Amino acid sequence: MAISTFPVTAHARLPWRARVREMLDRERILGPLFTSPAMILIVLLVAYPFCMALYFSLSNAFIGRPSHFVGLRNFINLWDSDAFQQTFQNAFVFTGFAIAFKIVLGISLALLLNQQLWFKRMIRGMVLLPWVIPTALSVLGWQWMFNSSYSVVNWTGIALGIMDPPGPNWLGQKYYAMTAVVAVNVWRGLPFFAITILAGLVSIPKELYEAAEADGAGPWARFWYVTLPLLKGVLAIVVLFSTIFTFSDFNIVYQLTHGGPINSTHLFATLSRQIGLESGRLGEGAAISLYLFPVLMFVVYAQLKYVRKQAY
Amino acid sequence: MGKRKFWNRVLMHVLLVPFLLFAIFPFFHMTLTSLKSDRELYDRKAVPLLIQQGPTLEHYSKLLWETAFITWTKNSLIVTFIATAVSLVVATIAAYALARLKFFAVGSFGTGIFVTYLVPTSLLFLPLAQVVNWLGLADSKWALVVTYPTFLVPFCTWLLMGYFRTVPKEVEECAMVDGATRIQALWRIVLPIAIPGLVCAALFAFTLSWNEFIYALTFTSSSDQITASVGVTSELIRGDIYFWGQLMAGAVLASVPIVILYVFFLDYYVSGLTAGAVK
Structure with missing residues (x-):
């Protein structure tokens, strides 16, 4: 019309x-x-706040007060503070140990899941569960498991005779607390490693194993010379992903230890919240969270080299 | 099946047991604790792995009727549903454009999406709190509806791009030769083929926003605005006193929606998990 x-x-x-x-x-x-x-x-909501974080980190911003430009003073002050030095060290210890365990356990678990199994679906469902349940809530469960008076971990250890009563105070002692947060991070991150590596395993052609076997390679040789080299790509991607998300972890430490005892488990995210929000020193808090940025840049750079190669 | 093969298979299952115990024991213990009476819970001589003095639902009923748990769950549902729906629409059209169309700076925009996908929430929560204040959304669940798409959209776009690429171009071109416009072709041809991808993206968006913690903790604090995770972890711990029975009951109940989805859509979770990383 x-x-x-x-x-x-x-x-x-x-x-x-x-x-x-x-x-x-x-x-x-x-x-x-x-x-x-x-x-x-x-x-x-991403680029603009990021610029704000940059500005905050160069200013003496304090919640509810006008701010002034102070140059790199926040970064310099941070280097002089014990809490920050400890946090810096913690971040690398935490990430390093957590990822190492996730790689080794992830590969082992993926190899097992790749076998002929009877309850395949159910087993996969159980393996993936820690990744699906809200971390904030499952960490509560861990907190109870590590409770100083009623720890089921210690109870079991004592019952099996591998711990002397009353057992370690997991969340109250320096190295134990770090062990605990690493363990929970491994627990939560393992499904991602295992399932992704499993996808990599499935895509390896069977003929390669048959050929290797015909050449007289045992199971170990087959793993070392066939499986591992062909998993390299998947492993690199999984590790890179996990690096950024482990390095920037917040939930686990915030809830389990709140960074304590005496800052021995603080990570950048938890320290930046404590200083930026709980003490109100926005400038310093932003400066701390920006320490995640170089790691992010590294991961992005490495990922783009890998991922782009595959996707485009 | 040969005898050796059979025992080999049994061995594999046995080797899996420690992994499975590690994975599900915390949930088992949480559920068990939530069903124990306080008397048994705080009895140092009790066996933590059993319920010996009879199970009770008292923690659940206290949680439901004496705290604002139902409000928190409602808030979580509202935030999760709206954020997921909005993100899915935005991500679908962006992913289609990035996967199929040729236009100015398409490559760098794709890269931008990917970089954003990797930005951890803990890097941006401080300045975002200020942005939320300026928007007049301080201490409101709507702040979460606005900010959750910042991580949902990049994730879903990335995931859906992969799915759209698997739809053969010819199918779409055929429709367009027959007189359909591009939008009609997308709506009638591409989207129906990509339904598994859309379901997967929706599931992940739902799970990610249901599980989000740091933004919810930072942007909201009143009891009538917080989400289930924040409510359980902050309101049930009064001062230094932990009400463990209620805490565990809350953790179990607040996980229920995700567990239901999970049981029905396990295969989507498996494929999405690998697609998000590998594609």
């Missing part, structure tokens, strides 16, 4: 509906249009 009122004489005279329709069919227009909501979101 619209057509009768607007005689179609030239392209520019098309009725607006038809014109919009035609415009939307052009990739150069539809593309930006479709990506703009995501783009706006990222600019406003």
Whole structure:
């Protein structure tokens, strides 16, 4: 009906509906249009806050007070503080140990899951469970398991005769507390490692193993010369992912130990919250969280080299 | 099956037992604790692995009727559903454009999405709290609805890009030769084929927002605005006193929605987990 009122004489005279329709069919227009909501979101709520974090870190911002530019003073002050030095060290110890355990246990678990199993679905379901349940809630369970008076871990250890009563105070002693937070991180991250590595294992052609076996390779040789080299790509990606998310972990430490005892388990995220929000020193808090940035950059760089190679 | 093969298979199951125990023991112990009476819970001579003095639902009923647990769960549901729905729409069109269309700076935008996907929430929560204040959303669950898409959209876009690439271009081109517009082709042809991908993205978005903690903890604090995870972890610990029975009951109950989804959609979780990382 619209057509009768607007005689179609030239392209520019098309009725607006038809014109919009035609415009939307052009990739150069539809593309930006479709990506703009995501783009706006990222600019406003990721890029802009990131710039704010940069500014905060260079200022003496304090909650509820005007701030002034102070240059690199926050970063310099942080280096002089014991709490920060301890946190810096903790972050590497925590990430290093957690990832090492996740790699070794993840590969072992994936190898087992790749065997002929009777209850395959159920077993996978159980393995994946720690990854699915809200961390904040499952960590509560761990907190109870490590409770200084009623720890089921210690009870079991004592019952089996491997611990002397009353057993370690897991969350109250320096090295035990670090062990506990690493253990919980491994527990929570293992499913991701195992399932992803399993996907890598499944994609290795069976013929390679048959050929290796024909050449007289035993199980260990087959693992070392066939499985591991072919898993390298998947392993690299999993480790890179896990690096950034382990390094920036917050939930586990915040709930289990709150960074204690005496800062011995603080990570960048928990210290930055304590200083930035609980003590109100926004500037310093932002500076601490920015220490996650170099790690992020490294992971992004390495991932883009790997991931781009696969995806594009 | 040969005898050796059979025993080999049994051995594999035995080797799996420690891993499975490690994975599910915390949940077993949580559930068990939530069903114990306080008297047994705080009895140092009791066996922590058994319920000897009879199970009780008293912690659950206290949690439901004497705390705001139901409100927290409602808040969690509202935030999760809206954030998931919005993110899914935004991510679907962005992913389609990135996977299929040629336009200015498409490559660098794809990279941008990927980089954002890797940005940890703990890097941005301090300045975001200020942004939330400026938006007038301080201490409101709507702050979470607004901020959760910052990590949901990049994740879902990345996941869906992978799925859209697996839809053959020819199917879509056929439809367009027959006179369909690009949007019609997307709606009628591509999306129905990509339904497994959409389900997967929706499940992950739901799980990620249900499980989110640091933003919820930072942006909300009043009892009528907080989500289930924050409510259970902050309101049930009064001062230094932990009400362990209630805490465990809360942890169990607040995990129920995710567990239900999980039981029904296990295979999607498995495929999404690997796709998110490997694709």
